[in-house]
Structure formats: structure tokens, C-alpha cells
Amino acid sequence: MAKPRAAEEISRPSRSLSKAVRRRADAVSAKLAARGLGAFVWQKKLERDLARGILPDIVSLRDERRRCLARRREATGVRASADASRRRSPPPILDASRARAEEEAKEAAFLLEQSRLRAEARFASGRPKPIDVLVKSLDGTRRCALAAFRGASVEELKELGEEIAVYAGLDSANEPFWAAAKTMCDAEIVNATGHGERALHSAVFADVKSVVEGKSLDELDAMQHAIAAQMATGEAKVVEHWQEVTELIRVEKAKKYLEQHYSTTCDENDGGDQPKSTEEYGGGGAEDADEEGSESLRPMALPPPGPEWRKPKYIARVRSSFEWNKYNRAHYDHDHPPPKTVKGYKFVLYYPDLAGGKPPQYTVDEDDGGSSGGETCIIRFHASWPYEDVAFRIVNKEWEYSRKAGFRCTFDRGVLHLNFQFKRLFYRR
Incomplete structure (x- = not known):
């Protein structure tokens, strides 16, 4: 029994050697840390290697420095590869946003197509709603957009205003059309209900309205810019007066826009x-x-x-x-x-x-x-x-x-x- 114990004692490093190895490892780690190459000392692995009679190579400052630099280069390469992969493939959250936007666009297109079919069906039955006149004017089959606002009751005009707002949210590609339609609808509601006090005297209002109605779109734009410039510089003394004139111009511009682009068959027969x-x-x-x-x-x-x-x-x-x-x-x-x-x-x-x-x-x-x-x-x-x-x-x-x-x-x-x-x-x- 004595012989095996002697062999075991010979195969294991002495305690003094183990302590020297640990001290050397700590010293190497400290020197590397001072140079910005901090080396991790795995104490448990060090104890296991010493117990097995293996002397760790961390005792060499040069070798350990070489390994630290190699690990740093490897980590840098891994990070660069990950960044390149992220640039090639957008993050999942962006994919989800794009998918949601595409789904919303498909839903809007479906709702617009259904509205067109409903308008066509009501026209075929001889009971079109004012919104149907606008829808069919927009798609070019019945270009008579101004007819939507004529002869409609106040309740029908209010309902029309709500429907126009819904369509404007769905059909962003035709935003100018729906904006002009909303302006006309609001003006017709004011005319029908008589709500709102006028800053202009009735005779002056009629004169201004007749002048505005005789202008082209370019002339209306010029008038609007001139009035805005006068109001900005303070030359327009009676602000309420010019605000009402500006509103008349805005309504007339909406009417001219619909008349020129979406009312080409108002005076023709189908x-x-x-x-x-x-x-x-x-x-x-x-x-x-x-x-x-x-x-x-x-x-x-x-x-x-x-x-x-x-x-x-x-x-x-x-x-x-x-x-x-x-x-x-x-x-x-x-x-x-x-x-x-x-x-x-x-x-x-x-x-x-x-x-x-x-x-x-x-x-x-x-x-x-x-x-x-x-x-x-x-x-x-x-x-x-x-x-x-x-x-x-x-x-x-x-x-x-x-x-x-x-x-x-x-x-x-x-x-x-x-x-x-x-x-x-x-x-x-």
C-alpha cells in the first residue's frame, strides 16, 4: 500500500509549486489588465489542472497576451458579422409594421371597391345618395360631382359630411378631391341652416360673391395670397371682413376644382x-x-x-x-x-x-x-x-x-x- 501512495505524491505538484503557479497567474493577469487586456483567471480549472499534475500555461505573459489579442479579434469579427446580418435583414419589428401597413392598405382598397359597387347598385335602382354621386364622379363614370350638393336636405348634407370624412381617411390618393368635397358640403350646410354671423353687409356680401364667382382658379389663388399678405402686415384693418372674403374664396376654389375636373358631364345627357x-x-x-x-x-x-x-x-x-x-x-x-x-x-x-x-x-x-x-x-x-x-x-x-x-x-x-x-x-x- 505504501508504494501507490508514493507514486501519487510524486505525480502531484508540491504545494509550494501550486502556490507559485497561482501567484504567477495572478501576476500575469494583473499585468495584462494594466495594458487593457484583462485576462480571466479560472480558479477552479486551475485547481483541477494542478490536481492532475498539469501546469497551466498562463504563467507565460507573452502567450497569454497573444491569446487575449486573438480572442479580441474573434469577438470583433463576430460583432461585425452580426451587424452586417442585421443590415441585410430588417429587425422583426419593422417587418411587423410593414405587414400591418400592407394589411390596412388592402382593407382600405376593399372598402373603397365595396362603396363603388354600392353606389352603382343604388344608381341602377334610381335611388342614389349624394355620396354615390361623388364616388361615381371620382371613378369617371358619372362626372357630375356638384350634383351631390344640390337639392339635398340639411340632414342629408350632414350625413354626406360624415361619409366624406370616412372616405378621406380611406382614400389618401385622392385627398384634394375629398378636401374640396368637404369644403363644399360644409358651405352648403351653412347656407341651408343660416348658422354663423356674417361680417359683411348683405349687399356687400352679394357684390363680393359675384366678383369671386367670376374668377378663375389662378385669379382666386392670387386674391387669396394678396389678402393673406395684407393680414400678415396689418394692412387689413377689419380682420373679420377679410376672413369672410377668404372663406368665400376657399369655397369658390373648391367649387371650381370639382367643376373643372369632376363635373364634365353636368350639362350633358347620359x-x-x-x-x-x-x-x-x-x-x-x-x-x-x-x-x-x-x-x-x-x-x-x-x-x-x-x-x-x-x-x-x-x-x-x-x-x-x-x-x-x-x-x-x-x-x-x-x-x-x-x-x-x-x-x-x-x-x-x-x-x-x-x-x-x-x-x-x-x-x-x-x-x-x-x-x-x-x-x-x-x-x-x-x-x-x-x-x-x-x-x-x-x-x-x-x-x-x-x-x-x-x-x-x-x-x-x-x-x-x-x-x-x-x-x-x-x-x-
């Missing part, structure tokens, strides 16, 4: 939604020209409400025939027939671009300029912008309102139908 006509005023569609006992009816001349309004296409027919009652049979024959009697009328009026969604209406009034005795009256058809009123002089008799007698009054898909017959009067001796 042939796809109107009757085929060969007569001067659009009467006499194909099926009506050959109707037995039916003749065209010409409208009365009415003063036009403005240059932007237009007369709707229409079919107007008067139905007449011989009345072979007892009196006429006694006094007339087929070779010498009695005068024709008006039996009724048929009207078909076309309003494909009617704004606001309100159906047209008709009224029957006295005929002040017609024949004496009240034998005739005036039937007048009224719709909102851009369509003028249309009026006809008709026989003043009592109408038959039963469907069985042929009465019809409907408005569907932009077409107003009105058919009626007069009540029959029987002769008695």
Missing part, C-alpha cells in the same frame, strides 16, 4: 339611361309613337333656373278618341265624326342623375294664361338639381285614380311614370 328620341323635346319613345289615338304633347316654356340646370328627357302623350255617346250618335256618323275627346295622358320623365334620392313630384295648378272658363290647367313636374321643371297644359277634368282604369304613378330606377284617364260623363236627355 344616353344609356334615356329614351331613344327623334322629336325636338325628347317625346315619343319607340313604343309610344305608334300608340293608337296618342299624340305628342309639347311642354310650356319656363324660365331656366340657371346655366347648370338641364331639362330632363321625357315622353308626353295625350290620348284622345271619338266619343260615341247617344248625343254624338244622333248628330254624327263615321263619315262626319264628332270632335275627338281627350281621354287621358301619359308622361314618362327620365332623371338618371337625380341627386339626393328624393323622387320627383307633380302639381296641378290653375291655367292663368290659358282659355277662359277653366277648361285647361297646368301640370308641372319638379325634381331637384340638376333637372329643370317641366310643365304641360292639359285638359281640366276629373281624374280616374283606380288602377283598374289605368292610373299609374311610380318612380323607379330614375324614371317617373304617370298615366291617368279622365272620368267618363254620360249624356242623358
Whole structure:
């Protein structure tokens, strides 16, 4: 047993040598640290190596310095490689932001396409909303943007303003269009409600408005810049006056922008939604020209409400025939027939671009300029912008309102139908 112990004692370094190695390691580490090359002394590994009879090479200052420099170069290379990899591949957070932006863009495009389809469907059914007029004007199929603000009620205008704000948030590519539409809508609401006090006297306001309306976009820009310069330098004494003039210019610029770029068909007719006509005023569609006992009816001349309004296409027919009652049979024959009697009328009026969604209406009034005795009256058809009123002089008799007698009054898909017959009067001796 003594021999193995002696061999073990020989294989292990002496305690004095171990202490010397530790001191040497600490001294080398301190010198490297003083040079900025701090060397880590792994004490447990050092003890294990000494227990196994292995003398660590940390005792050499030159070798340890070489290893420290090699480790530093390796660490620098690793950091450079990581930086290059990050530059080639953006961090995950940027990828997530880009993906979210793309998803939002796809959603906005989907909502805009759905709005276009809804507008198309409501136009096809003859019940377009004001926002539909703007949507179809923007995509170029019905360029009549100004029609969206004409004839709409205050509630419809307020709803339109909210819808415009939604579209402006979705359709940033057409921001100038929606900004102009919002300006026009707000101005129409103020005009309709009368809210807000004017700094300008009514007569002055009318004069300024007439001057502003006669300017081009470039001239309006020049006026706006001139007023802004005067207000900035203090030359404009009555600030409220010039602020109102500036607002008039801003509204007129929005109107001119929509008029020049998105209202090219306001004074034109959309042939796809109107009757085929060969007569001067659009009467006499194909099926009506050959109707037995039916003749065209010409409208009365009415003063036009403005240059932007237009007369709707229409079919107007008067139905007449011989009345072979007892009196006429006694006094007339087929070779010498009695005068024709008006039996009724048929009207078909076309309003494909009617704004606001309100159906047209008709009224029957006295005929002040017609024949004496009240034998005739005036039937007048009224719709909102851009369509003028249309009026006809008709026989003043009592109408038959039963469907069985042929009465019809409907408005569907932009077409107003009105058919009626007069009540029959029987002769008695």
C-alpha cells in the first residue's frame, strides 16, 4: 500500500509549486489588465489542472497576451458579422409594421371597391345618395360631382359630411378631391341652416360673391395670397371682413376644382339611361309613337333656373278618341265624326342623375294664361338639381285614380311614370 501512495505524491505538484503557479497567474493577469487586456483567471480549472499534475500555461505573459489579442479579434469579427446580418435583414419589428401597413392598405382598397359597387347598385335602382354621386364622379363614370350638393336636405348634407370624412381617411390618393368635397358640403350646410354671423353687409356680401364667382382658379389663388399678405402686415384693418372674403374664396376654389375636373358631364345627357328620341323635346319613345289615338304633347316654356340646370328627357302623350255617346250618335256618323275627346295622358320623365334620392313630384295648378272658363290647367313636374321643371297644359277634368282604369304613378330606377284617364260623363236627355 505504501508504494501507490508514493507514486501519487510524486505525480502531484508540491504545494509550494501550486502556490507559485497561482501567484504567477495572478501576476500575469494583473499585468495584462494594466495594458487593457484583462485576462480571466479560472480558479477552479486551475485547481483541477494542478490536481492532475498539469501546469497551466498562463504563467507565460507573452502567450497569454497573444491569446487575449486573438480572442479580441474573434469577438470583433463576430460583432461585425452580426451587424452586417442585421443590415441585410430588417429587425422583426419593422417587418411587423410593414405587414400591418400592407394589411390596412388592402382593407382600405376593399372598402373603397365595396362603396363603388354600392353606389352603382343604388344608381341602377334610381335611388342614389349624394355620396354615390361623388364616388361615381371620382371613378369617371358619372362626372357630375356638384350634383351631390344640390337639392339635398340639411340632414342629408350632414350625413354626406360624415361619409366624406370616412372616405378621406380611406382614400389618401385622392385627398384634394375629398378636401374640396368637404369644403363644399360644409358651405352648403351653412347656407341651408343660416348658422354663423356674417361680417359683411348683405349687399356687400352679394357684390363680393359675384366678383369671386367670376374668377378663375389662378385669379382666386392670387386674391387669396394678396389678402393673406395684407393680414400678415396689418394692412387689413377689419380682420373679420377679410376672413369672410377668404372663406368665400376657399369655397369658390373648391367649387371650381370639382367643376373643372369632376363635373364634365353636368350639362350633358347620359344616353344609356334615356329614351331613344327623334322629336325636338325628347317625346315619343319607340313604343309610344305608334300608340293608337296618342299624340305628342309639347311642354310650356319656363324660365331656366340657371346655366347648370338641364331639362330632363321625357315622353308626353295625350290620348284622345271619338266619343260615341247617344248625343254624338244622333248628330254624327263615321263619315262626319264628332270632335275627338281627350281621354287621358301619359308622361314618362327620365332623371338618371337625380341627386339626393328624393323622387320627383307633380302639381296641378290653375291655367292663368290659358282659355277662359277653366277648361285647361297646368301640370308641372319638379325634381331637384340638376333637372329643370317641366310643365304641360292639359285638359281640366276629373281624374280616374283606380288602377283598374289605368292610373299609374311610380318612380323607379330614375324614371317617373304617370298615366291617368279622365272620368267618363254620360249624356242623358
